[in-house]
Amino acid sequence: MRTSITGNETVNQQLFLKRYPQGVAGPDDFEVRESAIGQPGQGELLIQAHYLSVDAALRLIMRDSDEFLFRVQPGDLVHGSIAGQVVESNHPNYHAGDFVTGSLGVQSYAISDGTGLEKCDVTEVPLSAWLGGFGVSGLTAYFALIEECKPQPGQTVVINGAAGAVGSMAGQIAKLAGARTIGITSSQAKCDWLTNELGFDEAINYHEGNLYEQLKVAAPERIDVIFDNVGGDILDESLRLIAMRGVVLLCGSTSQYPAETMQGPRNYIWLGTMRARLQGFVVFDYVDRYAQARQRMAQWIRAGLLKTPEYLIDGNVADFPAAFRQLYLGDNRGKMLVRLPPAR
Ligand SMILES: NC(=O)c1ccc[n+]([C@@H]2O[C@H](COP(=O)([O-])OP(=O)(O)OC[C@H]3O[C@@H](n4cnc5c(N)ncnc54)[C@H](OP(=O)(O)O)[C@@H]3O)[C@@H](O)[C@H]2O)c1
Known part of the structure; x- marks a missing residue:
């Protein structure tokens, strides 16, 4: 067991799909499993998630069909983006303490080789916004x-x-x-x-x-x-x-x-x-121009012309299924996120 950067001893909580949902998905369709936090290998880094992104499109890929580019099948780690902080790095471009975001699955810790990962400058907007209005x-x-x-x-x-x-x-x-x-x-x-x-x-x-x-x-x-x-x-x-x-x-x-x-x-x-x-x-299709768009959006944010609204659910990985259901049926406004203990 590892000591987390918040000082708590913890394990990795991961969310798996148990069965294909009927209608809007609910807690019975998922299963939380706990395991030891992995050790990053050469060229890898370990990230502790602070926020889990709750995305409507997840429901589209949790279906018994190979029509779509991605698919989450029973037994798979649930697909999703997280934003968090590097705990340990054996990767030349990342250091402990860096804030990052990436599509690393619904889990409290993730190991990455850096593919598809973005570094987040949290001086301009808070980390959470990198999954929402600035993401x-x-x-x-x-x-x-x-x-x-x-x-x-x-x-x-x-x-x-x-x-x-x-x-x-x-x-x-x-x-x-x-x-x-x-x-x-x-x-x-x-x-x-x-x-x-x-x-x-x-x-x-x-x-x-x-x-x-x-x-x-x-x-x-x-x-x-x-x-x-x-x-x-x-x-x-x-x-x-x-x-x-x-x-x-x-x-x-x-x-x-x-x-x-x-x-x-x-x-x-x-x-x-x-x-x-x-x-x-x-x-x-616009990935090469994200930085350009963010420059313009940052100007609007600084000038008070653009807000990045978010709807935070304080919880842990086990609270993701209820949050996902609420996304479809609830009172949410702006980007829905599950805020994990290190960000609270
Ligand atoms: N094309 C792309 O590159 C791209 C990228 C990101 C997202 N998207 C898509 O953009 C859409 C919005 O995504 P989002 O992240 O902003 O989700 P979201 O709007 O934050 O959450 C889903 C919302 O959809 C509405 N909804 C759910 N069921 C509905 C129904 N039966 N009839 C009418 N409204 C319903 C609800 O709002 P109300 O309370 O208003 O009903 C719910 O809060 C999604 O379809 C997502 O897949 C596309």
């Missing part, structure tokens, strides 16, 4: 909007999943681009948060009233950009209002990830009539 969520919002949608001042941008990790960043960046920004989310409290805290022009609760009628009122000039995080019926109602030569950015389809059979868009006919574009997107 993949923020970069997704930035590149999807700025490079793929290119919203113009005065145009109307509708973002669904607006209170989530990507959506909350996308709304703020759309506002910085001068667009009129409308968010769609699941409760009045989340709507109030979007307009009062993040500066969205309007927010619509999709559980309340008729979504299409509410969108028609909020976007009388039709919608130039639909930033789609959730797909399903919410995307469908928005498609009916796409503007001439509008863009539908397919960022994610959270509503469909737990479904046995996924539902594609029904109202696609409007894309033809309105000469609109349905645009696929994967943030990893």
Whole structure:
């Protein structure tokens, strides 16, 4: 057993998938195992996790299908990103005490050979933000909007999943681009948060009233950009209002990830009539430009123009499954993270 950098004797807690989930995953689908913390070999480093990233897309890859690039099968370590601190290093580029982030699985300690690892400068933003607004969520919002949608001042941008990790960043960046920004989310409290805290022009609760009628009122000039995080019926109602030569950015389809059979868009006919574009997107295409985007985002953060909202669950690896379920069904706003003891 090793003494952790926080001074506590501890073991490595790891989360494994027990069975393929039905519907939204829950604690019974996972299993926590404890083992001795590994010893880094030559060219490797040992990292203690401070934060576990809770990502909606995990549900998409926990299915009995080889259609997707990644797959988590029963018995596998659950796929996920962590942010933490180097405890011990035999790697020339990393030293004990460095803050890092990487896709190293849901566990409290990880050994890495440095592949895919990023060093985190925590003087600009806190470590947690490197998994959220300053990490993949923020970069997704930035590149999807700025490079793929290119919203113009005065145009109307509708973002669904607006209170989530990507959506909350996308709304703020759309506002910085001068667009009129409308968010769609699941409760009045989340709507109030979007307009009062993040500066969205309007927010619509999709559980309340008729979504299409509410969108028609909020976007009388039709919608130039639909930033789609959730797909399903919410995307469908928005498609009916796409503007001439509008863009539908397919960022994610959270509503469909737990479904046995996924539902594609029904109202696609409007894309033809309105000469609109349905645009696929994967943030990893922009990996060479992350540093450039972060420079610009850091300027906005410093100037008080951009927030990196996060929703922290204090716990340990065993609390990840409940947090994941809550991500789909709960009151979360911004990036959901499990905060582990060393960060508390
Ligand atoms: N293309 C890329 O490169 C890329 C990169 C990162 C993420 N993504 C995708 O972007 C999307 C958003 O990711 P995120 O990390 O920001 O997740 P998130 O929005 O923080 O969390 C998921 C949210 O989805 C909403 N949701 C869940 N079930 C729903 C349903 N049945 N109908 C409508 N909304 C539902 C909930 O918000 P409400 O309370 O508002 O319903 C929930 O909080 C995901 O689909 C993810 O896979 C894509």
